[in-house]
Amino acid sequence: MTTGVEPKTSVGPGLAAWQLSPLRFAWRCIRLPLVALLGLLEPLVRMLLTLAAILSVLTALFFETVSRLPTHSLLALLGFAAICGLVLAAYQGILRLLTR
Secondary structure, rough: OOOOOOOEEEEOOEEHHHHHEEEHHHHHHHHHHHHHHHHHHHHHHHHHHHHHHHHHHHHHHHHHHHOOOOOOOOOHHHHHHHHHHHHHHHHHHHHHHHHO
């Protein structure tokens, strides 16, 4: 006696559920050590990037107020500070993505 309902054996087009199991296992074997390493390094990375951004802004303001010589670039220092912020945001985004 059949009910007319077929059991779902495929997850996607052409992939059975048992075929995804090794892929999930491999992804977890790669992801977990990476999350552990990035999580341990996060306070150090956050401190260094924040310190570099703050010092860059302070240096830019100092040179802008003290020196009128065109030997420094205000936009370059402020751009470096912005890039430090973007790198920190990307680092935290990657860490958040891997911990899902």
